[in-house]
Amino acid sequence: MTDVFGDLVGQDEAVxxxxxxxxxxxxxxxxxxxxxxxxxxxxxxxxEEHDDDPAPAPADPGAGMTHxxxxxxxxxxxxxxxxxxxxxxxxxxxxxxCGSCPGCHTTLTGTHADVRLVVPEGLSIxxxxxxxLVLRAASAPSGGRWQIVIIEDADRLTEAAGNALLKxxxxxxxxxxxxxxxxxxxxxxxSVTIRSRCRVVPLRQPPPAAVAEVxxxxxxxxxxxAEWAAAAAQGHVGxxxxxxxxxxxxxxxxxxxxxxxxxxxVGAAFDAASALIEAAEAEAAASVAEIxxxxxxxxxxxxxxxxxxRGAAGAMRGAAGQLKDLEKRQKSRATRAQRDALxxxxxxxxxxxxxxxxxxxxxxxxxxxxxxxxxxxxGAQKWDAEGSLRRLExxxxxxxxxxxxxKPRIAVEAMMLALWRG
Numbered sequence: 001m002t003d004v005f006g007d008l009v010g011q012d013e014a015v016x017x018x019x020x021x022x023x024x025x026x027x028x029x030x031x032x033x034x035x036x037x038x039x040x041x042x043x044x045x046x047x048e049e050h051d052d053d054p055a056p057a058p059a060d061p062g063a064g065m066t067h068x069x070x071x072x073x074x075x076x077x078x079x080x081x082x083x084x085x086x087x088x089x090x091x092x093x094x095x096x097x098c099g100s101c102p103g104c105h106t107t108l109t110g111t112h113a114d115v116r117l118v119v120p121e122g123l124s125i126x127x128x129x130x131x132x133l134v135l136r137a138a139s140a141p142s143g144g145r146w147q148i149v150i151i152e153d154a155d156r157l158t159e160a161a162g163n164a165l166l167k168x169x170x171x172x173x174x175x176x177x178x179x180x181x182x183x184x185x186x187x188x189x190x191s192v193t194i195r196s197r198c199r200v201v202p203l204r205q206p207p208p209a210a211v212a213e214v215x216x217x218x219x220x221x222x223x224x225x226a227e228w229a230a231a232a233a234q235g236h237v238g239x240x241x242x243x244x245x246x247x248x249x250x251x252x253x254x255x256x257x258x259x260x261x262x263x264x265x266v267g268a269a270f271d272a273a274s275a276l277i278e279a280a281e282a283e284a285a286a287s288v289a290e291i292x293x294x295x296x297x298x299x300x301x302x303x304x305x306x307x308x309x310r311g312a313a314g315a316m317r318g319a320a321g322q323l324k325d326l327e328k329r330q331k332s333r334a335t336r337a338q339r340d341a342l343x344x345x346x347x348x349x350x351x352x353x354x355x356x357x358x359x360x361x362x363x364x365x366x367x368x369x370x371x372x373x374x375x376x377x378x379g380a381q382k383w384d385a386e387g388s389l390r391r392l393e394x395x396x397x398x399x400x401x402x403x404x405x406x407k408p409r410i411a412v413e414a415m416m417l418a419l420w421r422g
Contacts, residue, residue, distance in 0.1 A: 004088040004097035004104050008078050009214050009237055010206030017201060018086045019097070024065040026095025029145060066199050067172040070154070070180045070190060073203030075347075076236025079181035080152045082203060084108060087115050087148045087179060103145070114141040118151045122332030123339075123405075125151070127160035134168040137176050147176045154180040155189040162191050169197045205235040215244055234351055234368055239344065252279060256345045257352055257372050260379060260419070269416040276345060276416075277409050284337035292330045299326055342408055346399050352376055353392035360385035387422045394418035 005015045069086070071079040088107035089097030091114065098104055106112040116133060118125065133149060141147040151157075157165065169178055178198075182189045185200060211230035214237065215221040221229070221244045232253070233240035242249045255275070262272050299322060351368035355376035358365050360383070367373045380388060398415035402408050 003099040004085040004092070004108065006099065007214070007218070008082050008085055010210040011078060011082065011203050014082060014201050014203055018082065018089065021065045022086065022089035022092070022095060022097055025090050025146070026092075028065060029095075067176065068169045068178045068180070068198040070182060070185065070195065070198045070200045071203060072182055072184050072189075072200060074183065074205050074235075076233065076239060077203040077205055078237065079203060080150070081237075082201065083150045083152070083179040083181055084117075087112075087150055087177075090146045090148060090177060091115065091143065103143070107148075112143075114143050114146065115148045115150065118149070120153050120156045120336070122329065122336055124156045124158050125153075125161050126158055127164055130157070130161040130164045134164055137168065137178075138173040141175050145175070147173070148179065149176070150179045150181075152181045155182045162194060166191070166194050166197075169194060206237065208235060211235060211237050211240050215240060219245070221245070228370060231366065232348075232351070232369055232371075234347065236347075252283065252345070253348050255279065256348045257369060257375075259349060259416075260352060261375065263416065263420040266417070266420070269420045270413060273409065273413040273416045276342070276412055280338050280342040280345060280408070283341040284334055287337050287341075288330070288334050291333075295326060295330065296323075299323065339402060339408065342402065342412070343399060346395055350392055350395045350399075353379075353388050353395060356380045356383065356388035357385055357392065360388055383422060390422060391419050 005018065008015055069083075071082050073079050084107065085097065088099075088104045089095075091103035091107045091112055092098055093101045093103050099108075103112070107115050110117060116136065118129070118133060137147055137149045139147065151165075165178070168176075172178070180190070180194070180198065184190075185195045208227070208230040211233070212223070212226040215226035215229065216223050219241060221241075225244050226240075229240040229244035232243055243253065259272050259276070263269055303322065348369075352372060352375075355367040355369055355373065356379040358367065359373075359377045360380035367376065369376070383391065394415050397418075398411045401411040401414075
């Protein structure tokens with residue numbers, strides 16, 4: 001069985017840093033420490049003093065253990081995969097991330113008692129959720145190793161939530177480690193003060209060949225399909241797996257890549273925008289419907305729905321507020337799912353115009369979408385490199401506008417008109 005870092009594709013440098021840190025953390029736990037470990041400097045000093053790893057210490061001090069980490073990289077680079085793998089290595093009973101011990105297994109499956117995973121379902125992570133998490137993280141680890149908090153999409157922290165997290169990072173509890181995932185260390189993604197108290201692990205977009213190899217080895221996908229999916233997904237492992245295994249995902253992609261030839265006028269541009277929005281809404285609704293129904297049923301059961309005893313009807317009447325809160329959370333999750341689905345479509349569209357630019361310039365670069373290469377070539381002849389670049393910029397501006405909370409329909413309609421006009 002492969003170790004916990006086996007699914008981290010094309011990130012050899014980051015894996016080396018994390019392995020070294022896990023070894024330092026294991027040595028720290030074996031050390032006869034009498035005083036509580038209270039911060040990054042204490043962790044580093046103890047790791048240097050007691051680290052009995054036979055490997056030579058690297059020149060980079062960032063390879064040692066500390067209490068707060070930020071994993072950065074483009075979408076699909078494996079930020080959350082790296083954070084979970086590192087958490088498993090820290091909880092590993094051997095301190096190596098073997099992948100087979102109970103610590104590794106329970107961490108990777110999400111059942112470890114000392115590992116808290118925060119995956120924002122809505123558009124942001126609120127202060128109440130973060131305060132509750134910080135309070136829980138202050139307790140001692142039940143397994144005797146580390147209390148670990150993993151925050152995916154830490155760039156969605158509200159200002160108040162970021163301040164609550166900052167206080168915990170500034171004065172970390174003993175044996176608590178914070179692992180944050182964000183696209184970059186830019187102030188728009190993570191606050192400067194949080195960044196200054198964390199060690200950064202940069203990840204890169206994995207090459208298509210590495211993604212294809214993982215799809216073949218781990219998922220049993222045919223090599224030719226894996227190569228096509230890895231190129232079409234532009235290095236995004238999860239998206240490549242979805243394209244390779246899900247016919248509906250391939251159909252949605254085909255519909256998106258048909259947009260350029262549908263833009264024959266103003267009316268066609270608005271029709272294309274409506275079709276893109278409606279497809280994203282349908283995909284989002286399908287992805288959250290089962291979860292929403294299960295949550296509502298579980299809450300109603302907990303509140304006494306269907307009960308016949310005294311007070312059952314009164315309990316349900318008093319449950320209106322809780323049901324309303326649940327509906328609000330589910331609406332926020334549906335909005336996030338819709339925007340994620342729309343963003344995937346925009347990434348595919350951007351890849352098409354990128355191919356057109358490459359062909360217009362006759363650059364010796366492989367196309368992203370090999371199955372629409374002829375259409376991209378026709379577009380390159382019609383628009384030339386400058387026209388293709390303007391269209392690519394329109395797609396990227398649409399993504400930025402939606403991220404800035406512009407109404408998706410307005411942003412997509414503006415993009416379609418810009419694509420038509422050129």
